[in-house]
Amino acid sequence: MPPVILAVNNLCKRYGELVAVDRVSFSVHRQEIFGILGPNGAGKTSTLEMIETLRPIDTGMVMLDGLDVQKHPRQVQQRIGVQLQAASFFEKLNLTELLLLFGELYGRPVDPLKLLGEVDLQDRAKAQVDQLSGGQQQRFSVAAALVNDPLLVFLDEPTTGLDPQARRHLWGVIRRIRSEGKTVVLTTHYMEEAEELCDRVAIMDRGRIVADAPPQKLIGDLLASGFKQARVERLASLEDVFLHLTGHALQED
Protein backbone atom coordinates (compact mmCIF):
# COMPACT_ATOMS: atom_id res chain seq x y z
CA MET A 1 0.00 0.00 0.00
CA PRO A 2 1.26 3.51 -0.82
CA PRO A 3 2.29 5.67 2.13
CA VAL A 4 -0.22 7.68 4.12
CA ILE A 5 -0.26 11.31 2.98
CA LEU A 6 -3.09 12.58 5.16
CA ALA A 7 -3.80 11.42 8.69
CA VAL A 8 -6.77 12.87 10.55
CA ASN A 9 -6.94 12.06 14.20
CA ASN A 10 -9.88 12.67 16.53
CA LEU A 11 -10.91 15.86 14.83
CA CYS A 12 -13.69 17.84 16.54
CA LYS A 13 -15.62 20.98 15.69
CA ARG A 14 -18.39 22.64 17.64
CA TYR A 15 -20.59 25.55 16.68
CA GLY A 16 -22.07 26.57 20.01
CA GLU A 17 -24.09 23.60 21.17
CA LEU A 18 -23.85 21.75 17.89
CA VAL A 19 -21.09 19.19 17.53
CA ALA A 20 -20.59 19.35 13.79
CA VAL A 21 -17.52 17.13 13.66
CA ASP A 22 -17.24 14.49 16.32
CA ARG A 23 -13.92 12.71 16.84
CA VAL A 24 -13.32 12.06 13.19
CA SER A 25 -10.31 9.96 12.25
CA PHE A 26 -9.24 8.60 8.89
CA SER A 27 -6.20 8.40 6.73
CA VAL A 28 -5.66 8.78 3.03
CA HIS A 29 -2.94 7.11 1.02
CA ARG A 30 -0.96 8.62 -1.75
CA GLN A 31 -2.70 8.57 -5.14
CA GLU A 32 -5.97 7.50 -3.65
CA ILE A 33 -9.36 8.97 -4.52
CA PHE A 34 -10.91 9.19 -1.10
CA GLY A 35 -14.59 10.05 -0.79
CA ILE A 36 -16.54 11.38 2.16
CA LEU A 37 -20.15 10.47 1.65
CA GLY A 38 -22.88 11.91 3.78
CA PRO A 39 -26.20 13.72 3.93
CA ASN A 40 -26.60 17.49 4.28
CA GLY A 41 -25.20 18.80 7.51
CA ALA A 42 -23.17 15.67 8.20
CA GLY A 43 -20.06 17.75 8.78
CA LYS A 44 -18.21 17.05 5.53
CA THR A 45 -17.41 20.66 4.71
CA SER A 46 -16.42 21.42 8.28
CA THR A 47 -14.04 18.48 8.26
CA LEU A 48 -12.46 19.41 4.94
CA GLU A 49 -12.10 23.05 5.84
CA MET A 50 -10.31 22.25 9.06
CA ILE A 51 -7.85 20.15 7.08
CA GLU A 52 -7.48 22.95 4.54
CA THR A 53 -6.48 25.50 7.23
CA LEU A 54 -9.66 27.42 6.54
CA ARG A 55 -11.33 26.79 9.89
CA PRO A 56 -9.69 26.55 13.27
CA ILE A 57 -9.46 23.04 14.64
CA ASP A 58 -11.18 22.68 18.01
CA THR A 59 -9.42 19.54 19.06
CA GLY A 60 -7.65 16.73 17.30
CA MET A 61 -4.79 16.69 14.89
CA VAL A 62 -4.23 16.63 11.16
CA MET A 63 -0.92 15.55 9.65
CA LEU A 64 -0.55 16.33 5.97
CA ASP A 65 2.55 15.14 4.14
CA GLY A 66 4.21 14.89 7.53
CA LEU A 67 3.25 18.43 8.53
CA ASP A 68 1.03 19.38 11.43
CA VAL A 69 -1.65 21.53 9.79
CA GLN A 70 -2.09 23.71 12.85
CA LYS A 71 1.60 24.40 13.23
CA HIS A 72 2.54 24.89 9.58
CA PRO A 73 -0.49 26.28 7.78
CA ARG A 74 1.60 28.02 5.14
CA GLN A 75 3.59 24.98 4.10
CA VAL A 76 0.35 23.01 4.03
CA GLN A 77 -1.25 25.62 1.78
CA GLN A 78 1.63 25.23 -0.65
CA ARG A 79 0.95 21.50 -0.89
CA ILE A 80 -2.79 21.45 -1.30
CA GLY A 81 -5.25 22.47 -3.97
CA VAL A 82 -8.73 23.38 -2.86
CA GLN A 83 -12.12 23.62 -4.43
CA LEU A 84 -14.61 25.08 -2.01
CA GLN A 85 -18.25 24.15 -1.89
CA ALA A 86 -19.38 27.76 -2.13
CA ALA A 87 -16.80 30.09 -3.55
CA SER A 88 -16.37 32.15 -6.63
CA PHE A 89 -13.65 33.96 -8.45
CA PHE A 90 -12.90 37.54 -9.31
CA GLU A 91 -15.23 38.98 -11.87
CA LYS A 92 -13.90 40.69 -14.96
CA LEU A 93 -10.83 38.52 -15.30
CA ASN A 94 -10.83 35.74 -17.87
CA LEU A 95 -9.87 32.16 -17.10
CA THR A 96 -6.30 32.62 -18.31
CA GLU A 97 -5.79 35.75 -16.22
CA LEU A 98 -7.33 34.11 -13.17
CA LEU A 99 -5.03 31.10 -13.38
CA LEU A 100 -1.98 33.32 -13.86
CA LEU A 101 -3.01 35.38 -10.85
CA PHE A 102 -3.52 32.28 -8.74
CA GLY A 103 -0.10 31.11 -9.83
CA GLU A 104 1.30 34.37 -8.49
CA LEU A 105 -0.39 33.71 -5.15
CA TYR A 106 1.74 30.58 -4.91
CA GLY A 107 4.75 32.34 -6.39
CA ARG A 108 5.04 29.95 -9.28
CA PRO A 109 4.70 30.18 -13.03
CA VAL A 110 1.63 28.64 -14.56
CA ASP A 111 0.78 27.39 -18.02
CA PRO A 112 -2.90 28.34 -18.16
CA LEU A 113 -3.63 26.52 -21.40
CA LYS A 114 -2.19 23.30 -20.11
CA LEU A 115 -4.22 23.58 -16.91
CA LEU A 116 -7.38 24.41 -18.82
CA GLY A 117 -6.61 21.45 -21.06
CA GLU A 118 -6.61 19.16 -18.06
CA VAL A 119 -10.23 20.09 -17.37
CA ASP A 120 -11.20 20.36 -21.06
CA LEU A 121 -11.68 24.12 -21.06
CA GLN A 122 -8.94 25.20 -23.50
CA ASP A 123 -11.49 26.72 -25.83
CA ARG A 124 -12.92 28.92 -23.05
CA ALA A 125 -9.56 30.42 -22.11
CA LYS A 126 -10.70 33.99 -22.76
CA ALA A 127 -14.13 33.63 -21.15
CA GLN A 128 -15.01 34.97 -17.74
CA VAL A 129 -16.27 32.65 -15.05
CA ASP A 130 -19.81 34.00 -15.14
CA GLN A 131 -19.99 33.13 -18.81
CA LEU A 132 -19.44 29.43 -18.09
CA SER A 133 -22.07 26.78 -17.52
CA GLY A 134 -22.34 25.24 -14.08
CA GLY A 135 -20.34 22.19 -15.10
CA GLN A 136 -17.67 24.31 -16.74
CA GLN A 137 -17.46 26.47 -13.63
CA GLN A 138 -16.91 23.38 -11.52
CA ARG A 139 -14.20 22.20 -13.87
CA PHE A 140 -12.61 25.63 -13.78
CA SER A 141 -12.46 25.60 -10.02
CA VAL A 142 -10.77 22.22 -10.25
CA ALA A 143 -8.24 23.76 -12.62
CA ALA A 144 -7.71 26.60 -10.14
CA ALA A 145 -7.08 23.99 -7.47
CA LEU A 146 -4.26 22.60 -9.60
CA VAL A 147 -2.22 25.78 -10.22
CA ASN A 148 0.31 24.96 -7.54
CA ASP A 149 0.78 21.37 -8.71
CA PRO A 150 -0.49 20.15 -5.32
CA LEU A 151 0.14 16.80 -3.73
CA LEU A 152 -3.39 16.67 -2.44
CA VAL A 153 -6.52 18.03 -4.03
CA PHE A 154 -9.65 18.68 -1.97
CA LEU A 155 -12.93 18.86 -3.84
CA ASP A 156 -16.04 19.71 -1.86
CA GLU A 157 -19.06 18.40 -3.72
CA PRO A 158 -17.52 18.94 -7.12
CA THR A 159 -20.45 17.36 -8.96
CA THR A 160 -23.42 18.69 -7.04
CA GLY A 161 -25.89 20.36 -9.37
CA LEU A 162 -24.41 18.86 -12.50
CA ASP A 163 -26.29 16.70 -14.96
CA PRO A 164 -25.15 13.07 -15.23
CA GLN A 165 -23.03 13.76 -18.28
CA ALA A 166 -21.24 16.71 -16.79
CA ARG A 167 -20.75 14.64 -13.66
CA ARG A 168 -19.19 11.80 -15.58
CA HIS A 169 -17.05 14.28 -17.43
CA LEU A 170 -15.75 15.57 -14.13
CA TRP A 171 -15.08 12.02 -12.95
CA GLY A 172 -12.84 11.64 -15.97
CA VAL A 173 -11.03 14.81 -15.01
CA ILE A 174 -10.59 13.60 -11.43
CA ARG A 175 -9.25 10.24 -12.53
CA ARG A 176 -6.80 12.01 -14.78
CA ILE A 177 -5.59 14.12 -11.86
CA ARG A 178 -5.02 10.99 -9.84
CA SER A 179 -3.17 9.35 -12.69
CA GLU A 180 -0.71 12.25 -12.52
CA GLY A 181 0.25 11.10 -9.07
CA LYS A 182 -1.95 13.37 -7.01
CA THR A 183 -4.20 12.36 -4.18
CA VAL A 184 -7.83 13.41 -4.25
CA VAL A 185 -10.18 13.88 -1.30
CA LEU A 186 -13.75 14.69 -2.27
CA THR A 187 -17.17 14.86 -0.71
CA THR A 188 -20.39 13.79 -2.33
CA HIS A 189 -24.03 13.00 -1.76
CA TYR A 190 -24.17 10.59 -4.65
CA MET A 191 -23.88 6.90 -3.95
CA GLU A 192 -23.05 5.90 -7.47
CA GLU A 193 -20.34 8.57 -7.57
CA ALA A 194 -18.75 7.20 -4.45
CA GLU A 195 -19.08 3.70 -5.80
CA GLU A 196 -17.65 4.37 -9.25
CA LEU A 197 -15.06 7.01 -8.57
CA CYS A 198 -13.65 6.43 -5.12
CA ASP A 199 -11.06 3.91 -4.06
CA ARG A 200 -12.21 4.29 -0.53
CA VAL A 201 -15.24 5.85 1.06
CA ALA A 202 -15.88 7.21 4.53
CA ILE A 203 -19.56 7.47 5.32
CA MET A 204 -20.27 10.38 7.61
CA ASP A 205 -23.42 11.06 9.54
CA ARG A 206 -24.12 13.67 12.18
CA GLY A 207 -20.50 14.51 12.62
CA ARG A 208 -19.23 10.97 12.92
CA ILE A 209 -17.61 8.55 10.54
CA VAL A 210 -19.72 5.42 10.57
CA ALA A 211 -17.84 3.39 7.97
CA ASP A 212 -14.55 3.64 6.10
CA ALA A 213 -13.63 1.10 3.42
CA PRO A 214 -13.50 0.54 -0.34
CA PRO A 215 -17.04 0.74 -1.75
CA GLN A 216 -17.09 -2.86 -2.92
CA LYS A 217 -16.13 -4.00 0.54
CA LEU A 218 -18.91 -1.90 2.11
CA ILE A 219 -21.43 -3.47 -0.25
CA GLY A 220 -19.99 -6.92 0.22
CA ASP A 221 -20.17 -6.58 3.98
CA LEU A 222 -23.73 -5.46 3.75
CA LEU A 223 -24.72 -8.39 1.54
CA ALA A 224 -22.80 -10.74 3.75
CA SER A 225 -24.89 -9.57 6.66
CA GLY A 226 -27.90 -11.00 4.84
CA PHE A 227 -29.19 -7.76 3.41
CA LYS A 228 -31.84 -7.98 0.68
CA GLN A 229 -32.98 -4.97 -1.35
CA ALA A 230 -36.60 -4.21 -0.65
CA ARG A 231 -37.51 -3.60 -4.26
CA VAL A 232 -36.91 -5.81 -7.25
CA GLU A 233 -33.47 -5.45 -8.78
CA ARG A 234 -33.62 -3.70 -12.14
CA LEU A 235 -31.15 -4.27 -14.85
CA ALA A 236 -30.84 -0.58 -15.64
CA SER A 237 -31.44 2.59 -13.70
CA LEU A 238 -33.14 5.79 -14.79
CA GLU A 239 -29.71 7.31 -15.00
CA ASP A 240 -28.70 4.73 -17.57
CA VAL A 241 -31.78 5.65 -19.60
CA PHE A 242 -30.93 9.33 -19.41
CA LEU A 243 -27.37 8.79 -20.45
CA HIS A 244 -28.47 6.53 -23.24
CA LEU A 245 -30.90 9.10 -24.62
CA THR A 246 -28.76 12.21 -24.29
CA GLY A 247 -25.63 10.89 -25.92
CA HIS A 248 -22.96 9.36 -23.87
CA ALA A 249 -20.69 10.29 -21.04
CA LEU A 250 -17.10 11.32 -21.22
CA GLN A 251 -16.83 14.09 -23.78
CA GLU A 252 -13.11 14.04 -23.29
CA ASP A 253 -12.64 10.82 -25.24
Place this chain on the structure above:
Amino acid sequence: MRLRWKLTVASLKMFTRQKEAIIWTMLLPLFMVFLFGFVSFEGLEPIRIGVAGAKDEQAGRLVGRLGEVRTVQVTRGEESSELAQLKAGKRHLVLVLPEEFDPAGGSELRVLVNDGKPEETQLGLVILRKVLDDATFEMHSAPERIPMTIQSVASRRSSYIDFLLPGVLSLAIMQSGIFGVAFGFVSLRKRGVLRRLSVTPMRPQDFIAAQVTMRLMVLLAQIVLLVGVGIVFFDLQFMGRLLDLFAMGLLGGAVFLAIGFFLAGIAKTEDQVVPLANVVSLPMMLLSGVFFSRSNLPEPVRLVTEFFPLTYLADGMRSIVLEGSTLPTLWLQLAGLGLWSIVSIWLAVKVFRWE
Protein backbone atom coordinates in the same frame (compact mmCIF):
# COMPACT_ATOMS: atom_id res chain seq x y z
CA MET B 1 6.64 42.64 -3.67
CA ARG B 2 6.10 40.94 -7.00
CA LEU B 3 2.92 39.37 -5.70
CA ARG B 4 1.58 42.71 -4.53
CA TRP B 5 2.40 44.28 -7.84
CA LYS B 6 0.70 41.48 -9.77
CA LEU B 7 -2.32 41.74 -7.53
CA THR B 8 -2.40 45.48 -8.10
CA VAL B 9 -2.24 45.05 -11.85
CA ALA B 10 -5.01 42.47 -11.71
CA SER B 11 -7.15 44.78 -9.56
CA LEU B 12 -6.59 47.62 -12.00
CA LYS B 13 -7.68 45.37 -14.84
CA MET B 14 -10.82 44.41 -12.98
CA PHE B 15 -11.49 48.02 -12.15
CA THR B 16 -11.12 49.31 -15.68
CA ARG B 17 -13.29 46.53 -17.04
CA GLN B 18 -16.09 47.47 -14.71
CA LYS B 19 -18.31 49.95 -16.47
CA GLU B 20 -20.03 51.12 -13.31
CA ALA B 21 -16.74 51.84 -11.59
CA ILE B 22 -15.55 54.02 -14.45
CA ILE B 23 -18.86 55.81 -14.55
CA TRP B 24 -18.87 56.54 -10.85
CA THR B 25 -15.28 57.52 -10.39
CA MET B 26 -14.52 59.27 -13.65
CA LEU B 27 -17.58 60.26 -15.61
CA LEU B 28 -19.89 61.37 -12.83
CA PRO B 29 -17.50 64.01 -11.45
CA LEU B 30 -16.87 65.20 -15.00
CA PHE B 31 -20.58 65.39 -15.57
CA MET B 32 -21.00 67.52 -12.45
CA VAL B 33 -18.29 69.88 -13.57
CA PHE B 34 -19.79 70.22 -17.03
CA LEU B 35 -23.27 70.62 -15.67
CA PHE B 36 -22.37 73.39 -13.26
CA GLY B 37 -19.53 74.75 -15.33
CA PHE B 38 -21.73 75.87 -18.17
CA VAL B 39 -24.29 77.35 -15.87
CA SER B 40 -23.15 80.87 -15.17
CA PHE B 41 -23.86 82.03 -11.70
CA GLU B 42 -22.26 85.38 -12.35
CA GLY B 43 -23.87 88.65 -13.43
CA LEU B 44 -22.08 91.79 -14.46
CA GLU B 45 -19.46 92.43 -11.87
CA PRO B 46 -18.61 95.91 -10.67
CA ILE B 47 -15.02 96.82 -11.48
CA ARG B 48 -13.00 96.80 -8.29
CA ILE B 49 -9.97 99.05 -8.30
CA GLY B 50 -7.53 99.25 -5.45
CA VAL B 51 -5.36 102.33 -5.04
CA ALA B 52 -2.03 102.16 -3.21
CA GLY B 53 0.81 104.57 -2.69
CA ALA B 54 0.52 108.34 -2.19
CA LYS B 55 -2.08 109.51 0.30
CA ASP B 56 -1.84 113.21 -0.51
CA GLU B 57 -4.56 115.56 -1.64
CA GLN B 58 -4.12 114.88 -5.33
CA ALA B 59 -4.35 111.20 -4.76
CA GLY B 60 -7.52 111.75 -2.78
CA ARG B 61 -9.05 113.67 -5.62
CA LEU B 62 -8.16 110.94 -8.06
CA VAL B 63 -9.83 108.34 -5.90
CA GLY B 64 -12.84 110.60 -5.69
CA ARG B 65 -13.06 110.86 -9.46
CA LEU B 66 -12.74 107.12 -9.88
CA GLY B 67 -15.45 106.56 -7.34
CA GLU B 68 -17.81 108.72 -9.33
CA VAL B 69 -17.74 106.25 -12.20
CA ARG B 70 -20.84 104.19 -11.74
CA THR B 71 -19.47 100.68 -12.33
CA VAL B 72 -16.33 101.22 -10.28
CA GLN B 73 -15.70 100.35 -6.64
CA VAL B 74 -12.56 101.89 -5.24
CA THR B 75 -10.66 100.85 -2.16
CA ARG B 76 -7.41 102.19 -0.77
CA GLY B 77 -4.71 100.31 0.99
CA GLU B 78 -1.06 99.37 1.15
CA GLU B 79 0.43 97.94 -2.02
CA SER B 80 1.13 94.57 -0.46
CA SER B 81 -2.36 94.07 0.87
CA GLU B 82 -3.98 95.30 -2.34
CA LEU B 83 -1.77 92.93 -4.32
CA ALA B 84 -2.88 90.05 -2.14
CA GLN B 85 -6.49 91.01 -2.75
CA LEU B 86 -5.79 91.12 -6.46
CA LYS B 87 -4.30 87.65 -6.40
CA ALA B 88 -7.26 86.37 -4.48
CA GLY B 89 -9.52 87.70 -7.20
CA LYS B 90 -11.05 90.42 -5.07
CA ARG B 91 -9.64 93.31 -7.21
CA HIS B 92 -9.58 93.69 -10.92
CA LEU B 93 -6.95 96.40 -10.98
CA VAL B 94 -4.54 97.87 -8.49
CA LEU B 95 -3.20 101.34 -9.22
CA VAL B 96 0.13 102.01 -7.54
CA LEU B 97 0.84 105.72 -7.19
CA PRO B 98 4.32 107.10 -6.50
CA GLU B 99 5.24 108.67 -3.14
CA GLU B 100 3.87 111.97 -4.32
CA PHE B 101 1.26 112.03 -6.98
CA ASP B 102 1.30 114.84 -9.47
CA PRO B 103 -1.41 114.66 -12.09
CA ALA B 104 0.49 117.19 -14.14
CA GLY B 105 2.87 114.46 -15.17
CA GLY B 106 6.32 113.29 -14.55
CA SER B 107 6.11 110.26 -12.40
CA GLU B 108 5.15 106.96 -13.86
CA LEU B 109 2.23 104.97 -12.53
CA ARG B 110 2.07 101.24 -12.23
CA VAL B 111 -1.12 99.32 -12.73
CA LEU B 112 -1.37 95.73 -11.66
CA VAL B 113 -4.08 93.88 -13.49
CA ASN B 114 -5.86 90.66 -12.73
CA ASP B 115 -5.12 88.39 -15.65
CA GLY B 116 -8.02 86.13 -14.91
CA LYS B 117 -10.69 88.71 -15.67
CA PRO B 118 -9.87 90.15 -19.08
CA GLU B 119 -13.23 91.86 -19.68
CA GLU B 120 -13.28 93.71 -16.38
CA THR B 121 -9.61 94.69 -16.50
CA GLN B 122 -9.90 96.02 -20.04
CA LEU B 123 -12.86 98.13 -19.09
CA GLY B 124 -11.14 99.19 -15.89
CA LEU B 125 -8.01 100.29 -17.77
CA VAL B 126 -10.06 102.39 -20.16
CA ILE B 127 -11.83 104.08 -17.25
CA LEU B 128 -8.57 104.61 -15.42
CA ARG B 129 -6.91 106.14 -18.45
CA LYS B 130 -9.85 108.44 -18.95
CA VAL B 131 -9.91 109.60 -15.34
CA LEU B 132 -6.16 110.19 -15.32
CA ASP B 133 -6.30 112.13 -18.58
CA ASP B 134 -9.13 114.27 -17.20
CA ALA B 135 -7.03 115.05 -14.13
CA THR B 136 -4.06 115.97 -16.27
CA PHE B 137 -6.15 118.23 -18.53
CA GLU B 138 -7.34 120.17 -15.53
CA MET B 139 -3.79 121.06 -14.53
CA HIS B 140 -2.24 121.72 -17.91
CA SER B 141 -3.23 123.36 -21.10
CA ALA B 142 -0.67 121.39 -23.05
CA PRO B 143 -1.01 118.13 -21.30
CA GLU B 144 1.45 115.37 -21.24
CA ARG B 145 -0.04 112.01 -20.65
CA ILE B 146 1.00 110.28 -17.47
CA PRO B 147 2.77 107.07 -18.44
CA MET B 148 1.27 103.86 -17.11
CA THR B 149 3.03 100.57 -17.00
CA ILE B 150 0.74 97.64 -16.89
CA GLN B 151 1.73 94.55 -15.07
CA SER B 152 -0.27 91.41 -15.34
CA VAL B 153 -0.64 89.43 -12.13
CA ALA B 154 -1.68 85.84 -12.14
CA SER B 155 -4.82 86.00 -10.11
CA ARG B 156 -7.71 83.97 -9.14
CA ARG B 157 -10.73 84.53 -11.27
CA SER B 158 -13.55 84.14 -8.85
CA SER B 159 -15.63 82.15 -11.28
CA TYR B 160 -17.82 79.39 -10.00
CA ILE B 161 -16.06 76.64 -11.91
CA ASP B 162 -12.84 77.49 -10.11
CA PHE B 163 -14.58 77.06 -6.84
CA LEU B 164 -16.42 73.97 -7.98
CA LEU B 165 -13.71 71.92 -9.62
CA PRO B 166 -11.45 71.25 -6.64
CA GLY B 167 -14.61 70.56 -4.63
CA VAL B 168 -15.88 68.00 -7.10
CA LEU B 169 -12.43 66.48 -7.22
CA SER B 170 -12.45 66.01 -3.45
CA LEU B 171 -15.95 64.63 -3.63
CA ALA B 172 -14.88 62.12 -6.29
CA ILE B 173 -11.98 61.02 -4.10
CA MET B 174 -14.31 60.53 -1.17
CA GLN B 175 -16.95 58.64 -3.15
CA SER B 176 -14.58 56.24 -4.85
CA GLY B 177 -12.80 55.62 -1.57
CA ILE B 178 -15.85 54.95 0.53
CA PHE B 179 -18.19 53.34 -1.98
CA GLY B 180 -15.60 51.60 -4.11
CA VAL B 181 -13.86 49.88 -1.23
CA ALA B 182 -16.84 49.18 0.98
CA PHE B 183 -18.99 47.79 -1.79
CA GLY B 184 -16.19 45.96 -3.57
CA PHE B 185 -14.83 44.34 -0.46
CA VAL B 186 -18.16 43.22 0.96
CA SER B 187 -19.06 41.75 -2.40
CA LEU B 188 -15.78 39.83 -2.61
CA ARG B 189 -16.32 38.57 0.90
CA LYS B 190 -19.91 37.61 0.40
CA ARG B 191 -19.31 35.81 -2.88
CA GLY B 192 -16.62 33.74 -1.23
CA VAL B 193 -13.76 35.11 -3.30
CA LEU B 194 -11.82 36.05 -0.19
CA ARG B 195 -12.32 32.60 1.31
CA ARG B 196 -10.94 31.06 -1.82
CA LEU B 197 -7.92 33.32 -1.55
CA SER B 198 -7.37 32.42 2.04
CA VAL B 199 -6.58 28.78 1.24
CA THR B 200 -3.65 30.03 -0.80
CA PRO B 201 -0.42 31.16 0.86
CA MET B 202 -1.34 34.77 0.05
CA ARG B 203 -1.56 36.90 3.17
CA PRO B 204 -4.51 39.26 3.61
CA GLN B 205 -2.18 42.24 3.89
CA ASP B 206 -0.89 41.55 0.38
CA PHE B 207 -4.38 41.77 -0.92
CA ILE B 208 -5.24 44.90 1.05
CA ALA B 209 -2.02 46.56 -0.06
CA ALA B 210 -2.85 45.81 -3.69
CA GLN B 211 -6.37 47.14 -3.29
CA VAL B 212 -5.15 50.33 -1.68
CA THR B 213 -2.45 50.83 -4.31
CA MET B 214 -4.96 50.32 -7.08
CA ARG B 215 -7.40 52.79 -5.55
CA LEU B 216 -4.70 55.39 -5.05
CA MET B 217 -3.63 55.02 -8.67
CA VAL B 218 -7.22 55.57 -9.74
CA LEU B 219 -7.28 58.61 -7.48
CA LEU B 220 -4.26 60.14 -9.21
CA ALA B 221 -5.95 59.49 -12.53
CA GLN B 222 -9.05 61.29 -11.24
CA ILE B 223 -6.95 64.31 -10.31
CA VAL B 224 -5.21 64.44 -13.68
CA LEU B 225 -8.45 63.97 -15.54
CA LEU B 226 -10.44 66.63 -13.72
CA VAL B 227 -7.69 69.21 -13.64
CA GLY B 228 -6.96 68.52 -17.30
CA VAL B 229 -10.57 68.92 -18.29
CA GLY B 230 -10.76 72.08 -16.20
CA ILE B 231 -7.78 73.60 -17.96
CA VAL B 232 -8.83 72.55 -21.45
CA PHE B 233 -12.54 73.22 -21.33
CA PHE B 234 -13.02 75.74 -18.55
CA ASP B 235 -9.91 77.83 -18.69
CA LEU B 236 -9.10 76.79 -15.15
CA GLN B 237 -6.13 78.72 -13.84
CA PHE B 238 -4.20 75.99 -12.10
CA MET B 239 -2.00 77.99 -9.78
CA GLY B 240 -0.47 75.23 -7.71
CA ARG B 241 1.79 72.30 -8.29
CA LEU B 242 0.39 68.99 -9.36
CA LEU B 243 2.64 67.25 -6.85
CA ASP B 244 1.06 69.14 -3.97
CA LEU B 245 -2.35 68.22 -5.28
CA PHE B 246 -1.29 64.58 -5.50
CA ALA B 247 0.04 64.62 -1.95
CA MET B 248 -3.11 66.22 -0.57
CA GLY B 249 -5.25 63.84 -2.63
CA LEU B 250 -3.37 60.77 -1.42
CA LEU B 251 -3.72 61.80 2.20
CA GLY B 252 -7.43 62.39 1.70
CA GLY B 253 -7.64 59.12 -0.21
CA ALA B 254 -6.07 57.30 2.74
CA VAL B 255 -8.79 58.65 5.03
CA PHE B 256 -11.65 57.68 2.76
CA LEU B 257 -10.23 54.28 1.85
CA ALA B 258 -9.92 53.53 5.54
CA ILE B 259 -13.51 54.66 6.07
CA GLY B 260 -14.44 52.34 3.19
CA PHE B 261 -12.71 49.40 4.86
CA PHE B 262 -14.32 50.33 8.16
CA LEU B 263 -17.77 50.23 6.58
CA ALA B 264 -16.90 46.95 4.85
CA GLY B 265 -16.03 45.60 8.28
CA ILE B 266 -19.32 46.51 9.90
CA ALA B 267 -21.62 45.78 6.94
CA LYS B 268 -22.76 42.20 6.64
CA THR B 269 -24.14 42.33 3.12
CA GLU B 270 -23.94 44.53 0.07
CA ASP B 271 -27.42 45.82 0.86
CA GLN B 272 -26.17 47.28 4.11
CA VAL B 273 -23.23 48.99 2.51
CA VAL B 274 -25.10 51.60 0.50
CA PRO B 275 -27.15 53.13 3.32
CA LEU B 276 -24.15 53.06 5.63
CA ALA B 277 -21.95 54.74 3.07
CA ASN B 278 -24.64 57.31 2.42
CA VAL B 279 -24.99 58.14 6.08
CA VAL B 280 -21.30 58.92 6.16
CA SER B 281 -20.89 60.63 2.83
CA LEU B 282 -24.09 62.62 2.28
CA PRO B 283 -23.62 65.15 5.09
CA MET B 284 -20.09 65.77 3.89
CA MET B 285 -21.16 66.05 0.29
CA LEU B 286 -23.71 68.70 1.19
CA LEU B 287 -21.98 70.54 4.01
CA SER B 288 -18.27 70.41 3.30
CA GLY B 289 -18.32 73.25 0.81
CA VAL B 290 -18.09 71.11 -2.30
CA PHE B 291 -20.76 72.89 -4.28
CA PHE B 292 -21.38 76.00 -2.19
CA SER B 293 -19.31 77.99 0.19
CA ARG B 294 -19.67 76.98 3.81
CA SER B 295 -19.79 80.65 4.80
CA ASN B 296 -23.53 80.65 4.13
CA LEU B 297 -24.15 77.93 6.71
CA PRO B 298 -25.60 78.80 10.10
CA GLU B 299 -22.72 79.34 12.48
CA PRO B 300 -23.09 76.23 14.69
CA VAL B 301 -23.37 73.99 11.62
CA ARG B 302 -20.44 75.69 9.96
CA LEU B 303 -18.35 75.13 13.05
CA VAL B 304 -19.07 71.40 13.00
CA THR B 305 -18.38 71.07 9.28
CA GLU B 306 -15.00 72.65 9.91
CA PHE B 307 -13.86 69.25 11.19
CA PHE B 308 -15.20 67.04 8.39
CA PRO B 309 -12.45 65.24 6.51
CA LEU B 310 -14.01 66.31 3.23
CA THR B 311 -13.84 69.93 4.37
CA TYR B 312 -10.12 69.63 5.00
CA LEU B 313 -9.60 67.93 1.68
CA ALA B 314 -11.76 70.33 -0.34
CA ASP B 315 -10.25 73.41 1.31
CA GLY B 316 -6.75 72.10 0.79
CA MET B 317 -7.33 71.15 -2.84
CA ARG B 318 -9.04 74.45 -3.54
CA SER B 319 -6.23 76.41 -1.99
CA ILE B 320 -3.65 74.55 -4.07
CA VAL B 321 -5.59 74.89 -7.31
CA LEU B 322 -6.73 78.48 -6.95
CA GLU B 323 -4.14 80.16 -4.80
CA GLY B 324 -1.13 78.06 -5.58
CA SER B 325 -0.64 77.23 -1.94
CA THR B 326 2.12 74.82 -1.11
CA LEU B 327 1.85 72.06 1.45
CA PRO B 328 3.55 73.81 4.40
CA THR B 329 1.00 76.62 4.31
CA LEU B 330 -1.78 74.05 4.40
CA TRP B 331 -0.66 72.58 7.70
CA LEU B 332 -4.18 72.86 9.14
CA GLN B 333 -5.69 70.71 6.37
CA LEU B 334 -2.77 68.28 6.49
CA ALA B 335 -3.04 67.96 10.24
CA GLY B 336 -6.81 67.50 10.02
CA LEU B 337 -6.54 64.79 7.39
CA GLY B 338 -3.62 63.22 9.21
CA LEU B 339 -5.66 62.92 12.38
CA TRP B 340 -8.63 61.56 10.50
CA SER B 341 -6.47 58.99 8.76
CA ILE B 342 -5.11 57.77 12.09
CA VAL B 343 -8.60 57.49 13.54
CA SER B 344 -10.14 55.85 10.51
CA ILE B 345 -7.32 53.39 9.95
CA TRP B 346 -7.50 52.44 13.60
CA LEU B 347 -11.26 51.90 13.29
CA ALA B 348 -10.86 49.95 10.05
CA VAL B 349 -8.30 47.62 11.59
CA LYS B 350 -10.52 47.11 14.61
CA VAL B 351 -13.55 45.90 12.69
CA PHE B 352 -11.72 44.28 9.79
CA ARG B 353 -13.06 40.88 8.78
CA TRP B 354 -11.65 38.72 6.06
CA GLU B 355 -14.60 36.31 6.25
